[in-house]
Amino acid sequence: MTEIRNVAAEIARFKRRVFIIGLVVLTAFGLLCARLFYLQVVRHEDLAEQAESNRTAIVPVVPNRGLILDRNGIVLASNYSAYTLEITPSKAGDVEEAIDNLSKVVDITPRDRRRFKRLREDSRSFDSVPIRTRLSDEEVARFAAQRYRFPGVEIKARLFRNYPNGETASHVLGYIGRINQREKTAMEDWSDEDLANYKGTDYIGKLGVEQSYEKTLHGLTGVEQMETSAGGRAVRRLASHPATPGNTVMLALDIKLQKLVEDMFGNRRGALVAMDPRTGEILAFVSKPTFDPNLFVEGIDTDSWKELSESLDKPLLNRALRGSYPPGSTYKPFMALAALQTGKRGPNVVVNDPGYFNFGGHRFGSPEGNIGGVDMRRAIQLSSNIYFYSLANEMGVDLIHDFMKPLGFGQITGIDLGGELRGVLPSTAWKRAAYKRPEQQKWYAGETISLGIGQGYNNFTMLQLAQATAIVADGGIRHKPHVVLATRDTVSGQVTPVVQPPADDLGFAPANVAVVRDGLVSVVSAGTARGVFAGAAYQAAGKTGTAQAVTQAQNTKYNARALEEHQRDHALFMGFAPANDPKIAVAVIVENAGWGAGAAAPLARRVFDYWLANQYPSEADMAAIKLGKATAPIGTPRVASDVVWPVPSPTAPAP
Template sequence: MWHRRRRLAMRDHLAEASLFNRRALFSLFVIVILGAILLINLHSIQIDQYEDYQTRADGNRIKVLPSPPNRGLIYDRFGRILADNATFYSLEIVPEEVADMDQLLSRVAELIPIEESRLDDFREQVKHQWRKFEAVVLKSQLSEEEASIIAVNQHKLKGAYIEARLKRYYPYGELTTHAVGYVAKINRKDADNLELEGKTARYEGTFDIGKQGLEKYYEDLLHGEVGYQKVEVNNRGRIIRTLSEQAPEPGQDLVLSLDIEMQQVAKDALGENRGAVVVLDTKDNSVLALYSNPSYDPNLFVHGISSKNYKKLLNDTDRPLINRVTQGRYPPASTIKPIMGLLGLHDQMVTTKTRIWDPGYYQIRDIAHKYRDWKKWGHGWVDIYRSIEESCDVYFYDLAVRLGMDRIHEFMSQFGFGQHTGIDIYEESTAILPSREWKYGRYRQPWYAGDTVSIGIGQGYWTVTPLQLAFATSIVANQGLVYEPKMLNATRTKTGELPVPAVDRKPVEGVSEHNWQVIKTAMHGVVDKITGSGHKAFQGAEYESAGKTGTAQVIRIAQNEEYDAEKIAEKYRDNALYVGFAPVDNPRIAVAVVIENVGGGGKNAAPVARIMMDYYFANYPDNPLEAYKNVSNE
């Protein structure tokens, strides 16, 4: 007991009170500091950073949604629509409105055909969709009959809706594919390119982009400018109301120089043959017709072509995906003889009185090899006129060797060979205009005299596109004036129509009027004289034309062998070519035709050119404005 009282007596109350006071003051101090910090933060948030946090809050409440523009339409020269924005119907389902999804899908499948794989994909989409109030497409491109069936049964299909949307449509299908091109879904590569070009914002809400032809070349004009909707949403992202709206600006319409009826004429004239037809208006080289056969339906790509259909096109031995007009590469054969003759006259290697003897073959001095003429027994004595009219090979073998490849390359470059013509589609090959440097760079071999012999008749390493042939022919028709080929005549907006001017290049200089006329006269003789290689095809024409036939070897024939088409596989048979312009004195159109593996340019290609010219002069009077009166826009 004594010990307990002693311990109690030893407590220091003053010390304990002092410790308590110190702790209380420290706690109060901490509370004050923390309160001050809180007040400072509240001031910063509520006053200093008010606008920033208000913007963030609005960002959660207000969304800006893109409104994609309508794509510009494409018309032919007479106002017929070549590329339209057509309405198509899709069946869409809002998951949150569906009580039993499997039951709904079963009902839909009983009404319209839907592939099982598509049903599986749809279920997977719905499974991973967070916003159940947003519609998911079950089937796109409903036929009118399917849309009607769904509409009639709408009351049984709660949560299913038919939506109408605009999508690109090409009413003429394969007739315009290689000229107009097509649009398709924006893929990863397209998205990366748009990002690099700083155009991502411009394509918000847009699903398609030009992939080929004019659709790709004039994408910036056709696409338009995106609009925006400012909407208020709830915490789940559902739109409550629209606050403001900026309408999108539609793309510009394009009016082309193409005549869709002339396209059809070209298609019919080629028939089942693989080949190309191109027709230019020589006053500015605007394109009247540009058709490559075979073709394909561009509408397949608009909604997403199936892998099965794409593989079918890709593996087709007739290569329908290739635009033969601008990408097909063919030996020009005898179609370049007029320009070779022009060079000979210009460089004074020959005159109108120069004659050579054609025994049916040509030999380089001290070389045993014989370069054969197409006429086995030869043409006898020939001059510049007869050599072009009857397509004498020996005359041009000799002329080419005397000119030399360097001079030939320099002169032919002025006519667009070995270069892009400048046409307003990206899918264009330069083909090959050979030279000493080109051969050494490719084969590590020097240029031989025998190479030049073959070049003299448009064979050997030389290749051209049908468009290059038409381009060069228009230069001859215009006596050296050079215009870039183009398909766009005018752009059209709500404010009016703006014509697109012709683009001229440096002309072919130094060639005399006399020499131009000699060549044009010789080309006229090709169709006018009874011995001309194109006479039969143009006999009885009501207009005066000029032209040149060509028959291009696809494979070499040995020195002692004869060409026999019946014994050669079709793909190795000769190609048929023809180039021409009309009228002779005042040219208005230039035509180039190439047909694969049918042989005989005069027999097969010239008749196609005749059909094109007949159509032109029957439907295009001297006054262009009169043409509009005779065309139906139905």
């Protein structure tokens, strides 16, 4: 059968299909051209930048942290470079399994695991957290060969802080540690410039000078432009802008004196502040016990932290800055000066001291017993409680407060270390603010009596007592205490002194200061400290003190043996030397050590000997001081400038 075909219709259909296909092809080609135009012309710069960023990486270069030196140029804080093995938890999968596998390649101790756990708790999941530090070259090579097995694990070269003198001056220096989440949140309020300067920085100053001068020590962060492979590994450096190391911070501290004092304390607790009364420079700033700041550099492990934080001796407490104590009899010279300046009592007024003071039906006793009539100088020399009980009663709490405040008692001194405690300088206004119940807010006249001998509500830091002592030593001139003398630019070498505010003249009459100074001289020449300062090559002035650690019942005789060690009286001493031209002022407390002349004054004597006579205790003398059995120095003192640094600590013989 013959098939009949409509050729014209088929040709028409074919032409339509060709047209449609051609139109589709042309449309697609047009879209492709438009897309190419968009990518190559419109978004050329943007895509070129992205391609470059995929090929390169901008890496921050963390600067070397600045050095910390003492006044003689001895290095107190420095840096070293080492490799660390770090894990980014968000990339590592099962972190515990990864650590177990890593331990077969490099040595990972239980302490490393505990530290990692603590650091991880303070970090975000995408932060890199060190599991091992200070890897050897062999360990680096072993890991590099098997790196493909450990996603999210990498080796980094980091700078570590080093405190070469260990525990010495740890409370002054402070330490650096890994930036925690709280600090990261606080840094969000920084300026964009400061925040950019901390890109790549994982560690920051936590306490002491490290914290107070953080931005000076940190330096300026640099950058490197690196060419990278598809896997993100650096292939070669394309460009760089080097980091600028942090500046050197130069302290007023004499580290040999600092270590001498720390050694003399031995295993006892306490604080000592020595300063130049003419400038406010801190020469020694001791808090015992101390701690090793190197423990914190790599992230302290749980066991070490627990040992430090839970110790009854509180080694992390900066007692010189944050320890608050009643000043005891060391307060009496300031009470005498207050009486003279306010006109409440003249220097020659004689007060009978029968060994007790009756007020409001209460009997305030005195361990000195009946010493008879005393004027102001003799009252300071013999430490007459009765004289100063009656003086406090005559002055009243608010007048005492108003005079003592400019001396710095119960005030923030403004020293260049953070965390300073204010203490308590009582007044009627203070009590109203400190207590809630009306009966507690009332000031009772009987509460004033004990203020005269440095007890009652009085609670001050050794820094405050040292500043007040320095003010009297300098005739009423108040200088701001400061630890840092100057900074040195790492690049130019230029030394820039840290500018201090002008000194304040408190307006003390020279004759009144002379009366108090004479009383203090009599303490060390014929009073309670005469044995300790026998044979000194200079004339010192000072006052011993004993302060209650706990309140005892009225008319109860003190018996140290009946009390727990932490409940026994504190031993104190304040003084300066030479008496007529003071170059050093000292305040010291030895906690729960009893009599000031027996425990505290011997430390001050050796500090004066070191600073003024270039003398360093003999080993026999050092052993006696540590045991609290020292008076005047024994043995032949060493020449301080000849003592090798660091000083070896002689072992004290058994008591």
